[in-house]
Amino acid sequence: MAKKHHPTPNLDQLEPGPWPSFVTGLKALSNKSEMIGDLLGQLEHSYQTKKGYWKGGTISVYGYGGGVIPRFSEVADKFPASREFHTLRIMPPAGMHYNTDILRKLADIWDRHGSGLIAFHGQSGDIMFQGARSESVQPAFDEFNALGFDMGGAGPSVRTSMSCVGSARCEHSCFNEARAHREVLNNFTDDLHRPALPYKFKFKFSGCPNDCMNSIQRADMAVIGTWRDDIQIDQAKVGEFIAEKGRNYVLDNVTSRCPTRCMSLNDDDTLTVDNHNCVHCMHCINVMTKALSPGKDRGVSVLVGGKRTLKIGDLFGSVIVPFMKLENAEDYERLTELGSEIIDFWAENGLEHERCGEMIERIGLENFLEGIGIEVDPAMVSQPRTNSFVRTDMWEEEAEKWNQRHTGEASA
């Protein structure tokens, strides 16, 4: 049956140009889905009137308090097929690994129960199955669930987590991202599905300081791979790189772009790194992927309090654990416990609609660290010598305290 297409002169303007257009995609889908045809109609209507016409509602599936984003159209009389256009957030596997069989099954389920439109993946890290009618939400979820997938997070709860592709494809990986992701998130399943926190809480896992998951900027608790020994240098590969690209290339693109000037290119075409001054920016490693790689003593840094703007401006996460190993079951348990401590403290002390980072700003990092039982450590501060907020009065006393703590730990 031929579907009715609304004229979309404004949307059509988004189709020319070099980039793929979502309008072209939606038009193609509208040939088999009436919902999408009316969705395009409503979007064009919005473009012309410069107003949005979606409103929220209260839809959930049995046993869950979040995960469905209800959307009802306020112009349903004009565009009846997209009258209800709810979204199901479904959690992807750690590292977003799928096989084509699973992808086909997911798409088939959504063709049966929804509009066929899938955002893969949304900014929240979920697979966003967009365009369900109210009565289709539960049966669609039941089928996803039977396939082994679970609902993602929405509302004031722990949210769906993200981890980078990690060691599956990337040589920079410094820990088992997928395992950390699963172990931590499995511990917070209840907090994810049954919202009862002051606001959202996001975990993200990046395998190295490139931080492909943008966890510093976005995660309330960011776990980022790092190393504490020396960058590994394969001098033979350095030689090959120079032979191919030339010395100037290395000077212009590697050594002179080191933020702490801790590298030098020697006359015999070898590289020297002053590891003590290296800040793990990853630039040289990204450029010379064969010659340089992260050190061998690998682990993670944990940062807390990152968020995008809302009440107060954007915040980066603050380092609360400069380095911890993540190798055996106890290490993963410690990471999960740290997450629990942070969430419990924030749930107790956060105001309604206040992110963890905002609470830390309000009460002070020192009080926060005391609350979750972590001792202050100079390694939490990046470049203390050039940081104008670092106070050096009482230096001797503080240094003595630090020394005592560490002697205590060593003898314990």
Add this chain to the structure above:
Amino acid sequence: MNAQVSELVANDVTLATNEDGYLLDPLDWTPEVAIELARRDGLELTEDHWRILNFMRDYYEEHLIAADARFVIKYLATEGGYGRNARAELYRLFPYGYMQQTCKIAGMRRPRAWSTG
């Protein structure tokens, strides 16, 4: 979202609700209203339900806002004696969620839209 689009008859009194069935004025709430709202959701209210609803009504009277889910869970954990099982108990009683079901039956206004980002 404040416009009356629907109504609810409980104990021979007709009350205004929004289109999702939430009361427009929480002060209209009576136990009979709760029973009717629960019936629409296919729930039969037991003593365990009432304990939660009464806590929420007391909280509303004191603060004039709906209690956060975390406060209800804390109440169940401590005074209800459920400890770490408090959240499971809340969802056993109101399986479609705190905002979606508990708040509605307790006569709260429809909570503002959640952050979904």
